[in-house]
Amino acid sequence: MNQDEYSHLLDYLDNHNTQLVAVSKTRTIDQLMRLYSFGQQTFGENRVQELLQKVNQLPDHVQWHMIGHLQSNKVKQIAPFISVIHSVDSFKLLKEIDKQAKINNRTIDCLLQFKIALEDTKHGLNVYTAEDILSDSAFTKLENCRIIGVMGMATFTSNKLTVRKEFKKLKSIFNQLKSDFFEHKPEFKEISMGMSGDYKLAIEEGSTMVRIGSLLF
Numbered sequence: 001m002n003q004d005e006y007s008h009l010l011d012y013l014d015n016h017n018t019q020l021v022a023v024s025k026t027r028t029i030d031q032l033m034r035l036y037s038f039g040q041q042t043f044g045e046n047r048v049q050e051l052l053q054k055v056n057q058l059p060d061h062v063q064w065h066m067i068g069h070l071q072s073n074k075v076k077q078i079a080p081f082i083s084v085i086h087s088v089d090s091f092k093l094l095k096e097i098d099k100q101a102k103i104n105n106r107t108i109d110c111l112l113q114f115k116i117a118l119e120d121t122k123h124g125l126n127v128y129t130a131e132d133i134l135s136d137s138a139f140t141k142l143e144n145c146r147i148i149g150v151m152g153m154a155t156f157t158s159n160k161l162t163v164r165k166e167f168k169k170l171k172s173i174f175n176q177l178k179s180d181f182f183e184h185k186p187e188f189k190e191i192s193m194g195m196s197g198d199y200k201l202a203i204e205e206g207s208t209m210v211r212i213g214s215l216l217f
């Protein structure tokens with residue numbers, strides 16, 4: 001994508017109040033810096049090792065989002081700097097994020113990841129396990145992680161009907177959790193859904209954060 005195409009995409013997203021997370025996995029520092037020079041300051045990575053290698057090579061104020069499956073034992077490596085973790089799929093992981101955030105004297109924003117796709121390979125909670133976590137007394141004691149919304153990945157298919165149905169499902173999970181647990185928490189407002197192939201559909205269904213890689217690079 002060149003500067004004009006990037007600006008055009010950003011205008012479209014701005015008009016829909018949607019934030020762009022530039023998914024930079026497998027891309028080189030030069031490719032990231034080119035996008036940064038267009039004005040992009042939020043990048044998403046899905047592997048801890050690759051993220052750690054990139055962090056020091058980009059300007060300090062860049063915001064990094066963890067979008068891939070995260071093992072609890074790796075949280076401490078990213079806790080000092082990570083802005084948002086999109087992939088919270090267990091209570092164990094959430095507790096570890098809270099613990100490591102506290103050690104670093106900060107709060108880490110988190111999204112609960114839901115399994116909305118048909119494929120077995122995609123990680124994520126279902127609505128019942130999420131409600132169990134959110135009703136647990138141990139959850140209310142967590143002070144250094146802040147749940148700001150939900151995330152999901154649609155099935156990898158060209159069938160738009162399937163994808164739309166899955167985005168609708170995530171939106172309805174968001175609405176349910178909002179009314180049951182976060183009614184008075186204005187920070188619970190994000191729905192992270194939509195990638196290069198389906199971001200327009202995701203926006204139609206209420207996405208507030210799109211995670212776009214291949215279209216940008």
Ligand SMILES: *Cc1c(COP(=O)(O)O)cnc(C)c1O
Pocket residue numbers: 023025046067068153195196197211212213214215
């Ligand atoms: C790779 C990836 C994306 C971006 O996918 P593209 O099709 O390249 O836009 C979004 N979300 C997650 C979790 C990813 O791993």
